[in-house]
Amino acid sequence: MLQPYIPILIQFVIVAALGGIIIGASAFVGRKPRTREKLSPYECGSLPVGDSRGRFSISFYLVGMLFILFDVEAVFLYPWAVVYKELKWLGFIEMFVYILILLAGFLYVWKKGALDWTR
Amino acid sequence: MTTFSDTEFFLIETVIKIAIVMFVLLTAIAYLTWLERKVIAHIQSRWGPYLVGPHGLLQPLADGLKFMFKEDIAPLEVDSVVYWLAPFLAFLMAFLSIAVIPFGTSFTLAGHVIQLQITDLNVGLLFVFAVTSLGVYSVALAGWSSNSKYPLLGGLRSSAQMISYEISLSLGVIGVLMIAGTLSLRGIVDQQAGLWAHSGLFSLLPRWNFFLQPLGFLIYFTAAIAETNRIPFDLPEGETELVAGFHTEYSSFKFAIFFMSEYANMVTVSAIATLLFFGGWLGPSFGPYWLQVILPVFWFCLKLFCFLFFYIWVRGTLPRFRYDQLMAFGWKFLLPLGLLNILATSFIVAWVHS
Numbered sequence: 001m002l003q004p005y006i007p008i009l010i011q012f013v014i015v016a017a018l019g020g021i022i023i024g025a026s027a028f029v030g031r032k033p034r035t036r037e038k039l040s041p042y043e044c045g046s047l048p049v050g051d052s053r054g055r056f057s058i059s060f061y062l063v064g065m066l067f068i069l070f071d072v073e074a075v076f077l078y079p080w081a082v083v084y085k086e087l088k089w090l091g092f093i094e095m096f097v098y099i100l101i102l103l104a105g106f107l108y109v110w111k112k113g114a115l116d117w118t119r
Numbered sequence: 120m121t122t123f124s125d126t127e128f129f130l131i132e133t134v135i136k137i138a139i140v141m142f143v144l145l146t147a148i149a150y151l152t153w154l155e156r157k158v159i160a161h162i163q164s165r166w167g168p169y170l171v172g173p174h175g176l177l178q179p180l181a182d183g184l185k186f187m188f189k190e191d192i193a194p195l196e197v198d199s200v201v202y203w204l205a206p207f208l209a210f211l212m213a214f215l216s217i218a219v220i221p222f223g224t225s226f227t228l229a230g231h232v233i234q235l236q237i238t239d240l241n242v243g244l245l246f247v248f249a250v251t252s253l254g255v256y257s258v259a260l261a262g263w264s265s266n267s268k269y270p271l272l273g274g275l276r277s278s279a280q281m282i283s284y285e286i287s288l289s290l291g292v293i294g295v296l297m298i299a300g301t302l303s304l305r306g307i308v309d310q311q312a313g314l315w316a317h318s319g320l321f322s323l324l325p326r327w328n329f330f331l332q333p334l335g336f337l338i339y340f341t342a343a344i345a346e347t348n349r350i351p352f353d354l355p356e357g358e359t360e361l362v363a364g365f366h367t368e369y370s371s372f373k374f375a376i377f378f379m380s381e382y383a384n385m386v387t388v389s390a391i392a393t394l395l396f397f398g399g400w401l402g403p404s405f406g407p408y409w410l411q412v413i414l415p416v417f418w419f420c421l422k423l424f425c426f427l428f429f430y431i432w433v434r435g436t437l438p439r440f441r442y443d444q445l446m447a448f449g450w451k452f453l454l455p456l457g458l459l460n461i462l463a464t465s466f467i468v469a470w471v472h473s
Contacts, residue, residue: 015215025372041265088472099458
């Protein structure tokens with residue numbers, strides 16, 4: 001039963017080895033005349049100002065949260081879609097109610113302005 | 120001649136298939152960069168690469184060598200483990216998802232049936248989505264570990280964009296799943312075989328899912344362009360505002376690896392579009408046995424090439440979105456449209472099947 005997954009394991013090992021070799025080789029082969037200025041983070045040629053891991057917009061968190069909600073929804077729809085032809089109208093009504101509830105939540109989020117990036 | 124046991128044959132067959140697929144994919148990616156530069160150049164009335172080899176055909180090779188011998192800089196104060204892990208993850212995820220993509224039918228060799236696909240998972244589509252979406256980690260980690268302001272902003276923007284469009288991406292294909300009733304990519308293609316017989320005007324059209332799910336296709340492909348961070352959705356790399364986005368601090372082959380992964384992802388999403396909506400390898404097949412094996416592979420590659428050309432064409436045509444427009448488009452337009460498409464499709468499918 002797990003046999004189809006063996007090629008994936010082999011592929012994983014091969015790709016991982018290839019990636020490791022490529023990254024390692026380029027780090028090994030290239031020239032390395034290093035100075036402090038060259039190793040400083042890029043900031044348009046001037047000296048870096050302040051901490052580079054500063055605070056950022058709360059909207060990114062919000063998007064992350066909404067993603068979890070709606071992606072779980074999408075994943076729920078997958079098994080339903082696969083067996084949908086056998087469920088017919090029962091499946092339709094059940095999923096209709098489910099999507100309707102989610103749509104209500106979606107409209108609420110929209111109304112609250114969580115989807116507006118510039119606020 | 121020695122004979123192999125089934126297990127040995129299976130393992131050898133798998134390794135050979137992986138080697139061929141990886142070789143073809145890496146070459147295709149290298150020449151995709153050449154094609155892109157050439158096509159964009161011609162769109163802009165330039166010549167593009169012309170010096171290395173005839174028509175610049177050896178340019179990808181020269182680029183690869185140059186990347187290899189370039190100075191490999193890791194800036195001070197990077198989070199070194201994560202900094203090195205990020206390109207590795209990008210490479211791994213981009214090249215792992217190709218394992219379930221079928222690119223032809225099957226043929227018989229020495230009594231064994233060999234499928235032209237590394238492995239046929241019964242959850243193939245889910246596997247592709249799962250693995251490609253893990254690619255978000257590489258972008259977010261690269262941006263975070265670089266200890267620089269532009270990569271941080273680029274990484275954040277990029278991950279927000281990728282997760283936003285991933286929802287539309289997965290909603291867009293659900294219509295196809297309802298029609299096909301399977302998650303196996305081979306199964307989905309097999310179900311599209313033949314023509315629309317007995318339907319009057321359309322009886323000569325192939326039974327591709329595209330004709331049943333045009334809206335689903337548009338949602339999927341728009342989201343796919345955003346997922347792969349391509350123009351017009353290439354905000355993460357918007358060089359006019361963010362230098363180079365999340366890979367600003369990466370040099371030599373680590374930088375090249377991000378590009379290779381981007382192109383590999385382009386190939387993967389185009390392959391999925393081909394398989395789900397345009398009948399994969401299906402096409403006119405005739406002639407002797409070997410031709411009947413090769414022709415489907417040819418049709419598959421042709422369709423794939425059309426999508427990849429379309430990608431480049433879009434890049435040569437459209438300007439970049441503004442970030443708030445991008446988010447609004449994903450959340451307020453594509454997502455409701457995807458849900459609407461699911462409701463409409465489920466209604467029609469239930470109607471037809473009862």
